[in-house]
Amino acid sequence: MGALASSAAGDADAAARTDPVTDRHRWGMFVDTSKCADGCTACVDACDQENGLNLQSEPHGDDEAKWQNQRAVWIRKVKLRDQATGHVTNLPLMCQHCEHPPCVDVCPTGASFKRADGIVMVDRHTCIGCRYCMMACPYKARSFIHEQVDQKLTRAPRGMGCVESCNLCAHRLDTGDISTACADACAAENHHAIVFGDLKDPTSPVRQAMAKQTSRQIREDLELNTGVRYAGI
Amino acid sequence: MRYKQFTSGMCRVTSLALVSLALVAGSAIVQATGVGDFVVDSSKAAGLENCVEPTEYMRRNHMEVIRHQRDTTVYGGIRSTKHSLAGCVECHVGYDAQHKPVGIDGDGQFCAACHDYAAVKLNCFDCHATVPQGEAWNQVRATEHESLLPGVEEQADAAAAAAAASGAKAAAQESRAQ
Amino acid sequence: MSKRIVYREWLIQPERYWGLLAILAAVIAIGGAAALYMEHEGHWVTGMTNSVVWGLPHVFAVFLIVAASGALNVASIGTVFNKPSYKPLGRLSGLLAAGLLVGGLLVLVLDLGRPDRLLVAMTTYNFSSIFAWNIFLYTGFLAITIGYLWTMAERKGNYLQRPVGIFAFLWRLALTTGTGSIFGFLVGRSAYDTAVLAPMFVVMSFAYGLAIYMLVLMTSFEWDGRPIGPKILKRLKDLLGLFVGAVLYFTLIYHLTNLYGAKHADFESFLLLDGGLYTLMFWGGWVLVGGLLPLGIIYHPRLSKDRNWIATACALVIAGGLAAMYVVIIGSQAFPLEMFPGKTVLAFGAPGDIGGAVAPYTPSLPELLLGIGGVAVAMLIVSVGIRVLQFLPESLSDREMDGLAEPA
Ligand code: SF4
Ligand code: SF4
Numbered sequence: 001m002g003a004l005a006s007s008a009a010g011d012a013d014a015a016a017r018t019d020p021v022t023d024r025h026r027w028g029m030f031v032d033t034s035k036c037a038d039g040c041t042a043c044v045d046a047c048d049q050e051n052g053l054n055l056q057s058e059p060h061g062d063d064e065a066k067w068q069n070q071r072a073v074w075i076r077k078v079k080l081r082d083q084a085t086g087h088v089t090n091l092p093l094m095c096q097h098c099e100h101p102p103c104v105d106v107c108p109t110g111a112s113f114k115r116a117d118g119i120v121m122v123d124r125h126t127c128i129g130c131r132y133c134m135m136a137c138p139y140k141a142r143s144f145i146h147e148q149v150d151q152k153l154t155r156a157p158r159g160m161g162c163v164e165s166c167n168l169c170a171h172r173l174d175t176g177d178i179s180t181a182c183a184d185a186c187a188a189e190n191h192h193a194i195v196f197g198d199l200k201d202p203t204s205p206v207r208q209a210m211a212k213q214t215s216r217q218i219r220e221d222l223e224l225n226t227g228v229r230y231a232g233i
Numbered sequence: 234m235r236y237k238q239f240t241s242g243m244c245r246v247t248s249l250a251l252v253s254l255a256l257v258a259g260s261a262i263v264q265a266t267g268v269g270d271f272v273v274d275s276s277k278a279a280g281l282e283n284c285v286e287p288t289e290y291m292r293r294n295h296m297e298v299i300r301h302q303r304d305t306t307v308y309g310g311i312r313s314t315k316h317s318l319a320g321c322v323e324c325h326v327g328y329d330a331q332h333k334p335v336g337i338d339g340d341g342q343f344c345a346a347c348h349d350y351a352a353v354k355l356n357c358f359d360c361h362a363t364v365p366q367g368e369a370w371n372q373v374r375a376t377e378h379e380s381l382l383p384g385v386e387e388q389a390d391a392a393a394a395a396a397a398a399s400g401a402k403a404a405a406q407e408s409r410a411q
Numbered sequence: 412m413s414k415r416i417v418y419r420e421w422l423i424q425p426e427r428y429w430g431l432l433a434i435l436a437a438v439i440a441i442g443g444a445a446a447l448y449m450e451h452e453g454h455w456v457t458g459m460t461n462s463v464v465w466g467l468p469h470v471f472a473v474f475l476i477v478a479a480s481g482a483l484n485v486a487s488i489g490t491v492f493n494k495p496s497y498k499p500l501g502r503l504s505g506l507l508a509a510g511l512l513v514g515g516l517l518v519l520v521l522d523l524g525r526p527d528r529l530l531v532a533m534t535t536y537n538f539s540s541i542f543a544w545n546i547f548l549y550t551g552f553l554a555i556t557i558g559y560l561w562t563m564a565e566r567k568g569n570y571l572q573r574p575v576g577i578f579a580f581l582w583r584l585a586l587t588t589g590t591g592s593i594f595g596f597l598v599g600r601s602a603y604d605t606a607v608l609a610p611m612f613v614v615m616s617f618a619y620g621l622a623i624y625m626l627v628l629m630t631s632f633e634w635d636g637r638p639i640g641p642k643i644l645k646r647l648k649d650l651l652g653l654f655v656g657a658v659l660y661f662t663l664i665y666h667l668t669n670l671y672g673a674k675h676a677d678f679e680s681f682l683l684l685d686g687g688l689y690t691l692m693f694w695g696g697w698v699l700v701g702g703l704l705p706l707g708i709i710y711h712p713r714l715s716k717d718r719n720w721i722a723t724a725c726a727l728v729i730a731g732g733l734a735a736m737y738v739v740i741i742g743s744q745a746f747p748l749e750m751f752p753g754k755t756v757l758a759f760g761a762p763g764d765i766g767g768a769v770a771p772y773t774p775s776l777p778e779l780l781l782g783i784g785g786v787a788v789a790m791l792i793v794s795v796g797i798r799v800l801q802f803l804p805e806s807l808s809d810r811e812m813d814g815l816a817e818p819a
Contacts, residue, residue: 016313017311018314044760068762069765069770070461072461076759076761076766077758080757081757083754084753105539108532117310123307127524127525129523131524136596138600138748139748140461140766143461145453146453152366154319154365158360161525174310219750222598
């Protein structure tokens with residue numbers, strides 16, 4: 001059996017996988033919005049670094065405001081105010097890794113796909129850049145690469161004309177590291193608002209956190225069974 | 234493809250100086266077919282006997298090998314085998330006088346030189362990194378995070394802080410399996 | 412036996428013909444250059460962003476594709492519904508449909524992020540994607556249209572005309588429904604979350620397709636000095652009036668379902684009241700220019716008899732159609748995704764990142780040029796087609812048409 005065949009917590013020797021991912025795990029996150037601090041962008045910054053998003057540069061001659069909407073973003077800090085109570089909530093928003101992902105349903109070439117372990121991502125080799133998945137995603141989780149990319153990281157390929165989104169730091173999971181950059185960064189700031197783990201393992205941190213608090217899916221009405229759950233919204 | 238053609242092609246695409254340099258410096262170490270090799274001198278590969286498969290095989294079939302690995306990685310999450318494109322880059326990338334890596338798709342560099350010669354479009358590097366930078370397989374960080382696994386809430390801080398700090402730069406110690 | 416219809420190649424003077432071709436070719440070349448520029452630089456040179464991901468090229472492409480299926484309607488009426496007076500109009504109808512479809516698809520393809528991977532799109536299918544089905548529907552439509560044209564032109568194939576015609580008719584209904592469903596499947600977006608969208612697209616296709624058809628027919632006849640009798644013209648314009656009325660009717664139903672059925676009141680007030688450009692496009696373009704004005708002309712006792720006014724009505728329907736597509740495609744993207752009911756979005760990502768607010772979009776010149784290039788491709792195909800092959804009937808004068816009135 002593969003290195004990750006045992007439960008997530010049991011990977012003592014954290015090694016790169018040699019067997020294909022299976023559906024024994026389903027990776028996901030739990031976000032406690034009450035712990036998500038106003039003004040903190042640790043998760044966003046960490047994601048930018050981890051996935052080379054900070055290496056994007058504004059094309060010469062582009063409009064600054066437009067560029068802010070054209071650059072790729074995998075995770076956002078969202079700030080909400082309840083219209084009735086005035087209560088302000090902060091939360092990180094990224095690809096929700098839907099169990100029934102609309103982006104995958106609509107993709108004409110099958111480039112958008114869900115990995116056996118529940119991670120939804122784009123196979124850049126077959127993506128034709130039609131952006132239909134972006135139209136379909138209810139969370140605005142996806143970004144199109146509008147410009148030529150000179151700088152990229154080995155672990156995060158990126159090129160003009162394809163669509164991408166959060167992949168739950170798949171490169172980390174595949175190399176035996178059960179964590180995401182955002183969750184780590186949040187913990188490092190002592191906020192612990194993001195808990196990452198295996199939704200299928202009752203002993204995993206994410207499941208334990210979910211057992212303690214009620215959580216919701218964003219746009220629960222769409223019944224996508226998202227892999228990212230939020231408490232306090 | 235005849236190797237004589239390889240040789241003449243190389244003259245076309247790389248500078249003569251580089252060729253002679255390669256012939257002199259590389260004759261001892263570049264085993265495969267002697268002259269006509271596109272292996273860049275300053276690369277790690279120049280010091281190795283063989284590619285991950287016999288050189289002859291790689292010449293003809295590297296694209297199949299890479300493509301197969303590509304699907305294994307994308308769909309199966311297997312990143313650590315010897316056939317990864319990241320591995321190609323890491324081993325074949327050349328270095329300039331300042332020991333800085335030179336993009337492998339640059340003029341005269343390993344991938345570009347041969348592809349130019351063979352007039353085959355090379356588009357791996359539309360998306361993939363052309364120098365080893367920020368590799369995924371990182372034993373150092375993987376071990377760091379073990380402490381995070383059981384109880385996220387408490388003892389996370391120290392290790393995670395270290396991890397976040399080292400975020401962008403993959404640690405120096407690349408341990409590609411094999 | 413009914414009278415035989417005589418078809419003849421388009422016989423306008425060579426200077427005029429080649430002049431037309433040269434102009435079209437120039438427009439196409441400019442459109443092609445614009446596409447190349449966008450592909451080379453990347454989509455940042457367009458007005459498109461991660462919020463408005465489909466821009467002006469999609470407006471043109473969807474309009475052309477929808478109109479293509481509508482253009483075939485004229486042929487369908489002739490064969491499927493056995494209306495002899497429409498029979499002579501069938502060939503042009505098929506040609507125009509094929510031309511519009513090719514033009515539209517070309518625009519669609521050239522707006523992809525990776526048009527060089529078209530082969531991937533043609534070889535790897537995800538069958539749960541309506542988009543992938545549409546690829547089949549479109550290529551099938553083209554093949555069927557060509558086959559249909561053959562049954563109309565070749566006497567040996569004449570006996571197949573009706574079955575093929577019926578098949579083509581059903582296929583084109585599927586095609587328009589499919590195009591409409593591209594949007595209907597986008598559950599997350601309030602604008603598209605309704606079943607009315609698909610039938611609305613079907614009636615829109617009838618109206619836009621017929622309007623283009625009539626313009627092309629009148630122009631090509633006029634240039635060549637061929638007569639069109641008032642009778643056939645009246646039939647066509649009455650039909651157009653019917654279709655335009657149907658579009659307005661479905662527009663009403665669409666908004667009613669949004670308001671009372673699906674409870675998308677916010678989106679509705681955006682569209683109908685305070686959406687700025689989109690509100691203007693809706694009322695001014697979609698409803699007024701594309702609906703009420705042409706209806707006024709078509710049913711006006713005097714104007715409706717004047718060819719120039721009929722042509723104007725057609726042009727207005729087309730302009731209104733483009734405005735409608737703009738509202739449907741771009742307006743719905745500019746309107747923010749509603750993720751957090753009962754909450755106001757104070758910040759969404761880094762400053763400048765758009766969420767919870769109307770996304771800006773300004774179409775860029777290359778996008779417009781690409782779209783117009785697609786229209787020119789359609790026109791080029793039609794011009795060359797009617798010139799070298801016998802697509803146009805010799806005459807559509809009343810006398811000629813009366814001879815056809817009795818079915819065989
Ligand atoms: S959140 Fe969006 S991108 Fe992510 S799986 Fe769901 S639909 Fe796809
Ligand atoms: S942009 Fe790429 S991933 Fe998205 S639907 Fe199109 S082909 Fe699929």
